[in-house]
Amino acid sequence: MEWLAFSIACVATIYFAIHYRGFRRGLMFVAGGVIALAAAAAIYFWNDNRQTEARRQIASKLIRLDQIRVLDAKLALGSFAEMSGTIVNRSDFELSGLTIKVVVSDCPRYKANYFDRFDDAQAPEPHGDATAPAQSQDHKAAPNPEHGPWEEYQKEQDGAQCGIVGEGVAHLYSIDVPKGQKRAFETHVTLPKLPEMKKWSWRYSIEGPIAKY
Template structure:
């Protein structure tokens, strides 16, 4: 129905443009104004994106991964076979911690003490929390570990992929 309405409007505009030169001139002025408006809008969106990217990059550089300490970190299954990682994070930097990303790696090590371990699952987990300088907060996030085979003796590790901070 909308297409029918737009088609009728287009036919009327073309008819008026053919019949009246002043209307044709007004259409050109409107199209030029619309073009300028779209160009300004695209320029503004580009500027906002650049500023956002700069802010995100600064956020990732404020705190080094070795300035945060994880304690009591455990990985376990919760209800319904879902996995959760939880623990405490201490911020030892001079900036507020706003979040971090951990890479969780689950391995099957059938023979303890040997280096033959097979990775059977991995996932990246991002959490957003506010930890002021020299303070500790608890965190808990869901981990997606799908299609993991049965393991003989599993173990897990985590790697800090990204640390985000905020200026106060």
């Protein structure tokens, strides 16, 4: 029914535009007015967007990265990764939004039995008087006798096995944390599908804090 009414209106407009000069002139005025209004609206929105972007660029430089902290950060993996914590704003401006980059790693550990056996067989006997006073803070502390000499090497080997399996970001908009205050948050992290992991770990970094503008 609507299409029929629209078709009749179009046919009538064409008929009157062909047969009546005054109607054609009025139609031209209407079309010119519509074009002028559209051009004015386009200019207004273009100028408003330009000013908004300029304010945003200024706001992105008002808060330093070291002025924003995240406390008690937690990452829950599942069908959707969720990050939670508390944002602390130590700047002089109200925090409007920021981006948090999340990196997930899989860190399987070597079996330590081989190193333990090697330590037991090769570790040197401790020297010196067991009752000697402790070293002052100006000297290098003695190695912990409970750990073998290959512990650091083992840690390096374990670290070499850590591989990044996923990277993602969380965008926090309109969080509105006043200066000197803190606010809890919970947000979705856009992580890719993660493989089966043996012992995963994660880290995050704060990027792009924006002051309210």
